[in-house]
Amino acid sequence: MAQFDKIAERFTRQIARRSSRRSLLAMLGMGMTGAASIPLLPVARAAAAEPAHGAHPGGAARPPIPSGLDQDPGDQASCDYWRYCAIDGFLCSCCGGSVNTCPPGTEMSPITWIGTCTNPADGRAYVISYNDCCGTSSCGQCLCNRNEGDRPQVRPQSNNDYNWCLGSASSVYNCSVAAVIGVALDRPK
Incomplete structure (x- = not known):
């Protein structure tokens, strides 16, 4: 389990180094907008x-x-x-x-x-x-x-x-x- 924690921590830190809070909020906003538009797709x-x-x-x-x-x-x-x-x-x-x-x-x-x-x-x-x-x-x-x-x-x-x-x-x-x-x-x- 400790190995999994180390991998997750390393992955999280790499994302934190490469992105800002604004970009994270922008990605969350795009994800929520995309999820809300799924029922509008022709299926x-x-x-x-x-x-x-x-x-x-x-x-x-x-x-x-x-x-x-x-x-x-x-x-x-x-x-x-x-x-x-x-x-x-x-x-x-x-x-x-x-x-x-x-x-x-x-x-x-x-x-x-x-x-x-x-x-x-x-x-x-x-x-x-x-x-x-x-x-x-x-x-x-x-x-x-x-x-x-x-x-x-x-x-x-x-x-x-x-x-x-x-x-x-x-x-x-x-x-x-x-x-x-x-x-x-x-x-x-």
Whole structure:
């Protein structure tokens, strides 16, 4: 150990002879600036490795989930599906459920938020009930956050930012469904 101490002392003294306090402070400043700029460098991030919307974790494209009905067009596993105009969460149609039903092992929250979406097949507006499915951990697939018609949190029935699972036996969120309640009435003129 004494040999190591002598080598370290000799190395430290040589550095002290060749440099000043100002140069040491300048080198420390450059090192700190360089270390602070490392997060700005272009690197491959883990988020870039996540599958794109509608893709399986393995990288294969997710097959579309059509309703099979002419009056209900679109891919139920896509955020662009007409019923999802005010949804915020994971789609149950990608998590083992459907656009109307929760996946097995979860329960539908009795509390809901609502939205009004236009069906492109008939051009009519429909009232959509968005229910959270609760009971197991988040699905983690097909995340959608569309805020069309979202209202401030002072009007909770029209806001999608709450944990609506608080009304069920378990407050653990899994995914969200979009059930058609009925046709929206036109506003009187």
